[in-house]
Amino acid sequence: MTRISRVELTPVAFADPPLLNVVGVHEPYALRTIVQLHTDDGLVGLGETYAADDHLERLKAVADVLPGLDVFDLNGLRRRVRDVLTAGGAQVGGMLNLQDPADVVLSPYEVALLDIQGKALGRPVVDLLGGAVRETVPFSAYLFYKWAAHPGGDADEWGEALDPDGIVRQARKMIEEYGFSAIKLKGGVFPPADEVEAVRALAAAFPGHKLRIDPNCAWTVDTSVKVSRELEGVIEYLEDPTPTIEGMAAVARQTDIPLATNMCVIAFDHLKPAVLTDAVQVVLSDHHYWGGLRRSQLLAGICDTFGLGLSMHSNSHLGISLAAMTHLAAATPNLTYACDTHYPWKTEDVIKPGVLAFEDGSVQVPRGPGLGVELDEDALGTLHQQYLDCGIRKRDDTTYMRTVVPGFSPNTARW
Numbered sequence: 253m254t255r256i257s258r259v260e261l262t263p264v265a266f267a268d269p270p271l272l273n274v275v276g277v278h279e280p281y282a283l284r285t286i287v288q289l290h291t292d293d294g295l296v297g298l299g300e301t302y303a304a305d306d307h308l309e310r311l312k313a314v315a316d317v318l319p320g321l322d323v324f325d326l327n328g329l330r331r332r333v334r335d336v337l338t339a340g341g342a343q344v345g346g347m348l349n350l351q352d353p354a355d356v357v358l359s360p361y362e363v364a365l366l367d368i369q370g371k372a373l374g375r376p377v378v379d380l381l382g383g384a385v386r387e388t389v390p391f392s393a394y395l396f397y398k399w400a401a402h403p404g405g406d407a408d409e410w411g412e413a414l415d416p417d418g419i420v421r422q423a424r425k426m427i428e429e430y431g432f433s434a435i436k437l438k439g440g441v442f443p444p445a446d447e448v449e450a451v452r453a454l455a456a457a458f459p460g461h462k463l464r465i466d467p468n469c470a471w472t473v474d475t476s477v478k479v480s481r482e483l484e485g486v487i488e489y490l491e492d493p494t495p496t497i498e499g500m501a502a503v504a505r506q507t508d509i510p511l512a513t514n515m516c517v518i519a520f521d522h523l524k525p526a527v528l529t530d531a532v533q534v535v536l537s538d539h540h541y542w543g544g545l546r547r548s549q550l551l552a553g554i555c556d557t558f559g560l561g562l563s564m565h566s567n568s569h570l571g572i573s574l575a576a577m578t579h580l581a582a583a584t585p586n587l588t589y590a591c592d593t594h595y596p597w598k599t600e601d602v603i604k605p606g607v608l609a610f611e612d613g614s615v616q617v618p619r620g621p622g623l624g625v626e627l628d629e630d631a632l633g634t635l636h637q638q639y640l641d642c643g644i645r646k647r648d649d650t651t652y653m654r655t656v657v658p659g660f661s662p663n664t665a666r667w
């Protein structure tokens with residue numbers, strides 16, 4: 253029986269452009285923790301998760317109780333995680349996301365165990381999740397308002413995007429390079445009328461593309477209803493226009509556009525109130541905080557039962573997570589929206605190149621054993637040193653914004 257012998261947790265920092273959002277601006281580096289589970293017969297499983305200090309401490313606490321675990325005992329993993337942690341609220345994703353820390357800690361270890369299982373069996377993770385219902389997984393172009401450079405830094409390849417023309421220019425570059433056929437605009441940065449103008453400019457420039465906008469709860473209920481009526485027939489869903497399940501339900505009662513969320517339904521106990529009030533019509537899954545790949549499929553089954561659409565959320569991530577997201581989306585029949593990904597925004601990674609490529613906006617499901625990606629030990633060491641040197645120990649878009657715009661406060665429910 254193959255058992256865990258050793259756990260390695262490596263926090264890393266990777267370069268991140270000055271992407272604007274409702275709570276501020278991305279710092280020069282985004283953080284992730286790379287998980288390596290070693291077995292007594294020489295296999296290594298990979299996982300990827302957040303790297304905020306409190307989360308890292310929880311990961312370490314669980315790492316101490318994993319040696320000896322049978323790599324096929326996923327229920328045993330969940331028991332060990334819950335024995336070590338208590339459920340509760342925690343900020344893990346940069347926005348104020350109150351997720352269950354146990355599910356957030358469970359996820360990278362579950363992904364790593366599935367990677368080992370696949371390597372032991374000679375099968376890709378998608379086969380362990382029920383088999384592929386699609387061989388390629390579509391992703392969406394994730395557009396951001398952004399500065400040309402971080403303060404004092406060199407301009408990046410994307411340049412400035414602070415108006416509709418800049419957003420269309422960014423979209424054109426990203427779609428030419430990746431072939432995306434769906435587009436998501438990250439809003440909550442400028443007054444709604446400006447962001448509606450940007451969405452209309454995207455619709456005019458890319459008439460065949462599916463569009464969505466996500467202001468991360470920057471709007472009131474009334475503004476959300478007004479914008480939804482203006483964008484009727486233009487966008488495929490409106491993501492998190494306003495805070496709370498109650499707020500979204502109030503908007504849903506007054507609009508025909510599907511409402512989507514990754515902010516008010518982010519744990520299993522949020523589903524019942526959301527369904528009872530018809531507050532959302534699309535849930536964005538995210539295995540990083542729904543407890544891993546299999547619990548994400550549990551979420552998919554619940555969404556299917558209650559007629560909720562299913563999409564996929566992204567935070568800034570690296571290739572191990574892209575592989576896991578691709579295997580999950582390939583094996584989940586009702587995950588029919590193009591998935592979010594921040595992947596085009598990064599210039600560094602910890603996996604060897606050549607497996608995860610975007611073609612026509614989609615990623616081919618890796619067919620190698622397990623996740624199908626290989627760790628680049630040198631890159632891991634370089635990005636770990638970058639973590640040590642950069643001094644960032646949790647994501648804080650707001651404080652960083654205040655170094656440029658003193659007195660800045662988040663735009664939540666501002667307009």
Ligand SMILES: O=C([O-])[C@@H](O)[C@@H](O)[C@H](O)[C@@H](O)C(=O)[O-]
Nearest residue numbers: 273345346347438466566567
């Ligand atoms: O809410 C979302 O969909 C975002 O993906 C959010 O979780 C990110 O943290 C945010 O958009 C960002 O990357 O700036």
Ligand SMILES: [Mg+2]
Nearest residue numbers: 466491492514
């Ligand atoms: Mg969102």
